[in-house]
Amino acid sequence: MQSSSQDHNRSLILETAKTLLRRFGVDKLTVMDIARSLDMSHANVYRFYKTKAEILDAIIDEWLLKVESFVENIAQRPVSATERIEAVVLELHRKRREKLLEDAEFYETYRRVIELRPDVVAKRREKIHNVFKKLVEQGIESGEFTSAAPEEVATVLKDATSLFLHPLLIPTCLNEDTEPRARAVVRYILAGISTQKPKLSPIIDGVSNAATNLIQ
Known part of the structure; x- marks a missing residue:
């Protein structure tokens, strides 16, 4: 179950990142933007992806x-x-x-x-x-x-x-x-x-x- 939950969170982060990439572009997108859109802390995003580059x-x-x-x-x-x-x-x-x-x-x-x-x-x-x-x-x-x-x-x-x-x-x-x-x-x-x-x-x-x- 934990693995399934982690996969779900990873997928949510990626889908949100793709949506925000359209809005802000690659250079302006930040991990904070992704976290804010998901209503989670940026520290939680970093649990799944260590950097923006990794995303x-x-x-x-x-x-x-x-x-x-x-x-x-x-x-x-x-x-x-x-x-x-x-x-x-x-x-x-x-x-x-x-x-x-x-x-x-x-x-x-x-x-x-x-x-x-x-x-x-x-x-x-x-x-x-x-x-x-x-x-x-x-x-x-x-x-x-x-x-x-x-x-x-x-x-x-x-x-x-x-x-x-x-x-x-x-x-x-x-x-x-x-x-x-x-x-x-x-x-x-x-x-x-x-x-x-x-x-x-x-x-x-x-x-x-x-x-x-x-x-x-």
């Missing part, structure tokens, strides 16, 4: 877990590795664009938090890299891809799709129709390792097939 870390971890779950669900679909890799990029890109358009205040809070914590961005990029690597390995096992180096292909995919997936970069191209470009980037990279060379459409908006040469 922010918990919120970031929660966000990252949601992204990981979203991506993992796509990665487990019963379709080809090519389709799953493309879906990871397009659907995550679409989800983040929609969040930014629907709730700019929340997105700005999220952007500001991760801006203060570059290590979080590195952790996120590593997760995406590992998903790409796993899917490339599965494509090799099924005969869909040649025996390319999964680590290198995953790195190229991660770097080449940063514009479409990185939370700090998505706002820079919000007024552009970026989905066709994201699709083209993925398809041109995967064409370089496909055992069945697809007939590709013309390069969109300057997307270069030089990326495929990096992994051949």
